[in-house]
Amino acid sequence: MSQLKVRRLPPITRVSSNAHATRVVIVENHQLVSESLSLLLDGQKDMEVVGSATSVAEAAALPRQLAPDVVVMDFHLDDGTGRDAAIAMRHSFPNARFVFLSRDDSDGARLAAVEAGASAYLHKSSPASEVIAAVRQVGRGISLITPAMVALLVSHGKDREHTRESLSAREREVLQLMADGVGTRRIAQQLGISYSTVRTHVRSIGHKLGVRSMVNAVVTARDLELVN
Secondary structure: OOOOOOOOOOOOOOOOOOOOOEEEEEOOOOOHHHHHHHHHOOOOOOOEEEEOOOOOHHOOOHHHHHHOOEEEOEEEEEEEEHHHHHHHHHHHOOOOOEEEOOOOHHHHHHHHHHHOEEEEEEOOOOOHHHHHHHHHEEEHHOOOOHHHHHHHHHHHHHHHHHHHOOOHHHHHHHHHHHOOOOOOHHHHHHHHHHHHHHHHHHHHHHHHOOOHHHHHHHHHHHHOOOOO
């Protein structure tokens, strides 16, 4: 049986027909999502989708003539992140504002988006009405990311770095194996250390994370993005 081949469509660019509409560019590597967003936003009387790209490279190469007001951006792209794409696009579109739309709801992704100049960060499970409203507000120059939100993200980032730095290299190895579902005795075998040494590492990890069980240690580590 022959394999089904998926054909990537080239980046979309077009000349605007509505001088008063908010000009939108979509950067999304999933074609179905990109097309759905295009239909959704282009269907609004005050919006017009004038271009699209599927990667950081394509986004950076979009023609200056597009002059988007708003870029709707996925955070994870095939050749990098939305942060990379936003920074690259700034050279061609210095006045563009960015709405990130991603499944990644982590503080790390949000902080990276903010550092790239995001005006909004939405989860992909958000209702269509919320996405439309966000693009509309951002197009009017309204940022949906408040200073309090930025301060909280920065604080969480510092807490995460402090905790990561407090763990030794061996403790991080043990913690990752715990997160992978490997048992204590198996961890000892894989790392070539004694069972009692692993138990010592587990107790130390629990103390540094402020938890009392391996399960809670893994949950906390995932929340802090210390493990994959």
